[in-house]
Amino acid sequence: MAVDTFIPEVWAAELLVTLEKSYVFGQPGVTNRDYEGDISQYGDTVHINYLTDPTVATYTKNSTNIDPATLATDDDTMAIDQSKYFAFELDDVDRRQVRNASDLMGKATARAGSLLRDTADQYIATLMAAGAGTILDPLYLEDGTDGANAAFRMFRRARAELTRNNVPTSGRFAIISPDLEGLLLGDARFIDASQYGSNTPIMNGEIGRAIGFRILLSNNLPEGTYAGSPPAYSNFALFGHPMATTFAEQISKTEAYRPQNAFSDAVKGLHLYGGMVVRPEALVACDVDVDLGE
Numbered sequence: 001m002a003v004d005t006f007i008p009e010v011w012a013a014e015l016l017v018t019l020e021k022s023y024v025f026g027q028p029g030v031t032n033r034d035y036e037g038d039i040s041q042y043g044d045t046v047h048i049n050y051l052t053d054p055t056v057a058t059y060t061k062n063s064t065n066i067d068p069a070t071l072a073t074d075d076d077t078m079a080i081d082q083s084k085y086f087a088f089e090l091d092d093v094d095r096r097q098v099r100n101a102s103d104l105m106g107k108a109t110a111r112a113g114s115l116l117r118d119t120a121d122q123y124i125a126t127l128m129a130a131g132a133g134t135i136l137d138p139l140y141l142e143d144g145t146d147g148a149n150a151a152f153r154m155f156r157r158a159r160a161e162l163t164r165n166n167v168p169t170s171g172r173f174a175i176i177s178p179d180l181e182g183l184l185l186g187d188a189r190f191i192d193a194s195q196y197g198s199n200t201p202i203m204n205g206e207i208g209r210a211i212g213f214r215i216l217l218s219n220n221l222p223e224g225t226y227a228g229s230p231p232a233y234s235n236f237a238l239f240g241h242p243m244a245t246t247f248a249e250q251i252s253k254t255e256a257y258r259p260q261n262a263f264s265d266a267v268k269g270l271h272l273y274g275g276m277v278v279r280p281e282a283l284v285a286c287d288v289d290v291d292l293g294e
Contacts, residue, residue, distance in 0.1 A: 022117045024218040025124035026247055030173055030240075031275070035078060036248040039272055042083040046248055048076045048278060080248065080274040084119055086112040089259060089266035105267065116271045120249065122220045124275050125175075128245050129222045129236045131277030132285035134161045138226035140289045141183055147290075148187035151180065155211055158239035158284040165281040167241045174213040177221050177235035179290035190215075213239060224287035234289045244282035249273035 025031060037046045055069050088108050136157060141147035155174065162172060176184070184190040190210050209215060224234030254269040277283065 022114060023121055024175065024216055024220065025121045025128065026117070026249075029171065029214070029242055030175070030216070031124060031245045031247040032242045033247060035246050039080050039248060039250040042080065042272055044080040044272075045077040046080065046274070048078060048246070048276070076276075076278070078246065078248065078274050078276040080272050082120070082123060082273045084116055084271045085268060086116065086271075087266060087268035088112070089262065089264040092263040092265075105265075109267065109269075112269065118220065120271070120273055121218070123273075124245065124247060125218065125220045125238070126222050127275050127277060128238055128240070128283055129285050131245070131280050132238070132240070132283035133165070133280030134158075134284040136161075136284065136286035138224070138287040138289070140226065140291070141180070142291045143183055143186065143293050147183055148189075151183060151288075152187065152189055152210075154237070154286055154288070155213065155239075158286070159211055159213070161284050162239065162241065162282065167243070167282045169212055171243075172213050172239070172241050173216060174210070175216045175218050175221060175238045177233065177237070177288070177290070178217060178219065179233040179235070179292060180237060180288055181217055182292050183290055224289065226287040226289050234287060237286045237288050238283065239285075240283040241279075244279045245275060245277050247273065247275040 023030075035046045035048050039046075052071070054071065058064075059066075090105060136154065139150055139154060141150055158174070159172075163169070221235040221238065224236055226234050250272050251269060254267065256265065256267050258264070259266050
C-alpha cells in the first residue's frame with residue numbers, strides 16, 4: 001500500500017527534480033535562486049540585501065583628505081505567497097486490478113509535478129513581463145520578409161537596451177511564443193549557422209542563438225494586449241539576464257494517508273514558492289502580434 005511504502009523525503013525530492021527539469025522560466029540561466037533560503041510555510045519571506053555603491057571621488061596629491069564613507073545596505077523582502085497543492089487516491093478495488101500499483105502512484109506523482117511546474121512557470125513569466133524595466137513599442141508581424149526584418153530589429157533593440165544598462169553580454173536569453181518562432185523559422189538569420197561563421201546549416205530548423213541571445217520557446221508567455229488584425233496571436237516576448245529575477249520554491253509537505261470516507265490510499269503535497277524582479281533594468285519586454293496567415 002502507498003501508506004506503507006511512502007517515504008516523504010524521497011517523493012518530495014522526486015517532485016523537485018521533475019520541476020527543475022521542466023521549467024522554462026524557472027530554470028537556471030533564466031532566473032536565479034540566490035536568495036532561496038529556508039522556506040517552511042506559506043507567508044515566509046526571503047530577505048534580500050543590497051550593498052549601496054561606494055562613492056568615487058577625485059584624488060589630488062598632497063591636498064585631498066580622505067574621509068571613507070561607511071558601507072551601507074538596503075534590505076528588501078521576497079514573499080513566499082504562492083501555495084499550490086495536489087491530492088489523489090487509488091481505490092483498494094482498483095489496486096487489486098492493477099499489476100503495479102506503486103508504479104501507477106509514481107506516474108501520478110510525476111504528472112502532479114508537471115502540472116505544478118506549469119503553474120509556477122506561468123507565475124514567473126507574468127512576474128517578469130510586469131517587472132521588465134524596458135517595454136518596447138508593440139509590434140504587428142506578418143509572415144514574410146517585412147515581418148522577419150521587424151522581428152530582427154526587435155532583437156537588436158533589446159540587445160541595445162540591455163547593453164545600455166550594463167547588463168552582462170554572457171548569459172542573455174530571449175523567450176518567445178510558438179507563433180513568433182514560426183515566423184523566425186523562415187529567416188536565415190535565425191536558422192542558418194553560416195550567418196555566424198559556419199558552413200553547416202542548423203539541423204531541423206532549430207533556433208539556438210541570435211545576436212548574443214539564447215532563444216527559448218514557451219507556451220506560458222503572458223498574452224499581449226496589442227490589437228493586431230486576425231488571425232494574429234499576441235504574446236509578450238521577453239529578453240533578459242538571470243540576474244534580473246530571483247525565484248524560491250519548496251515542496252513543503254508530502255503525505256500519504258488513508259481517507260476516512262473511502263477504502264483507498266491517497267497522497268497529497270504542497271508546493272510553496274515566490275519570486276521577485278530584483279534588477280528590472282536587466283529585462284526587456286515587447287507585446288508582439290504574429291500573423292502567420294492561413
